[in-house]
Amino acid sequence: MNVKNYFSQNITSALKHAPPGAWMPVVPDGCVRLSSGFPDASLVPVNQIQQAVTRMLNEEQGLPLHYIGSPKIDQLQTWLRNRMYERNIHINPEELLVTSGACQAIDLIARILIDEDTFIIVESPTYMEALEIFQNYTDQILTVPVDQDGMQTDQLEALLATRKEEDQPLPKVLYTIPTFQNPTGTTLSSERRKHLLELAETFNFLIMEDGAYGELHFDQPVNSLKSMDQSGRVFYIGSLSKVVAPGMRVGWVAANKEWIETLFCFKKDLDHPFAQSTMATFLENVDWPAHLSNLQSLYQSKCSTLLNALSEHMPANVTWTQPKGGYFVWLTIPGADTATLLEKATDAGVSYIPGKYFYLQQEDGLEQLRLSFSAAGEEEIVEGVRRLAGVIG
């Protein structure tokens, strides 16, 4: 029996790309983990979540363990809408869908929009899991480079204009992480945001805005694309992974009602009542402004520590981005092969993620690497940079 004969035609792209199992290098013990895009362990509210579960099950008994979950799940939706409102995204209840993390949101949106022959656009570099999810649906992926001000919308315009002129298929949807991008830490400038939304109108594409890092700003908050969206072209994807705990898998989509209804068809039997109920109970008792402000100042401090250590230790030809929020700094080492360099780095006791993993064409990322300041402690960060400089220099 040949298994391959039975596969759906719709997963042809996935079968071509998907690796059988994990493909990221394992980080040896004892390394300073500048690779980890995890929240700082001290900022994950372990005790409060523990208390939330205890309180919830005391008060509600088995309810949160049933299919429907706690009545507090409704409060979670209200809470999320209130957070969005504060960020100038005004939506009705029927314009929100809670998902199992941002990844399920990306997967569901891809599912309702993308066929094997659908063209899509991603930033280059971009979030590796999103790229992986898109490759499950289509091979027709176009890229637009990112610089210190985010996606280069003039290049996007040129790409679209050329395709139109040459009568090539235009992309249906563009995926972007405009604020404190993963992996570069850069933020799309306000001029480019306007330009991007104009291009979406002109060339008739939709936008998936991944806002996972948006609340983690060090200075001023940044206006989301969704808050500027006049015509309902933007799907805003939110996540509590970076600001509460990733293992709880609470994310959401904000979009026009018709989109949400369709996403719901595919989501409805894939809910996760216990985690959502727990999150709702946790949030009910948290002082969110204080919680968030604590995260912001701690990550800002760690980011400064990383940037200072880089200034102090890195060879003169190495350059890096200057994030104004989020988790990441993006390094360029001219002439390097960061994938090969990784073994030396982990031997020296520091890990990072080689740039290639964030590129559709992996060879484009040879000279680059992602450093995360989120998980390691401040002293560790300094030591990690010193070790990394040692293997680069």
Add this chain to the structure above:
Amino acid sequence: MNVKNYFSQNITSALKHAPPGAWMPVVPDGCVRLSSGFPDASLVPVNQIQQAVTRMLNEEQGLPLHYIGSPKIDQLQTWLRNRMYERNIHINPEELLVTSGACQAIDLIARILIDEDTFIIVESPTYMEALEIFQNYTDQILTVPVDQDGMQTDQLEALLATRKEEDQPLPKVLYTIPTFQNPTGTTLSSERRKHLLELAETFNFLIMEDGAYGELHFDQPVNSLKSMDQSGRVFYIGSLSKVVAPGMRVGWVAANKEWIETLFCFKKDLDHPFAQSTMATFLENVDWPAHLSNLQSLYQSKCSTLLNALSEHMPANVTWTQPKGGYFVWLTIPGADTATLLEKATDAGVSYIPGKYFYLQQEDGLEQLRLSFSAAGEEEIVEGVRRLAGVIG
């Protein structure tokens, strides 16, 4: 902007069928809920799960709240394999995928197998959520009727032979709940199990075996199709929803390695570490044989109560199935329209699920209804049957 213009071709079937929002009638307060396919509230281990979370977070701090989750997730996989081994399903670690409930398992398998033009077979009647998931993928759904010994495999054979003779497309996959079926409570006889597996060879189709109720036998355990599968045609779908708690969303697929690897491509970013870690920690400390035996005897007792009450109160022309396990009894009321009758029933203080929801052609289920003995207490069950008899009689 017309939203419909943007939808993927692959969701044509879903858009045709999927209802925007919930479609099941809401059960008024005060009703005896013979509609609910939930576990008995007293059998959901609320305190033990509460303790598991407390212990887990004390011991492991933030680990279960991170992307990767507790190291105990590996133990969960071993635990599930051991449970399967006891039921004569011998699988290696790479032949198991833990999913977010049986529904995600069904959805993932559908995703790798089913195109818009793929023919599939389901039992008639069948599990409504499975039907809904399949309709998200294809319209080409064939049905085979169920009698007191489960799916009528002679009718399946006739259907397949006719299609072959007439050169019509043959189905690629058959979905069955062979043991204590939802909704009928019936079990596929051992002769029919053999016949079904022979037909799968002859007509070259795959089998999705939904084993959600398999462990809840009142007398002898029933051999699963998977335990008899010689050629790797059977996907076994398991679930802890009926035997621990549905809100935890822990299910799994057991199948050959190549299938599991492909399912994993679509699953990998959709994991749920907190719930899985909690389940693993709970199971570590539970006396499973005692737990299961307690469930079995309680559900057996409730089933007897329901059957006795039916014998005592139902009019002579009403018939029902005699389940040997699971949650459900299936009633036939000649000449009735159980969908219309429901309002009278809930007015009288009892709820059930009208038969039509379990049928591809809803009109086939007019005379039938599903009663669940799982959620209501024994006295409630008797009272519920009395009320139901009052509106039928």
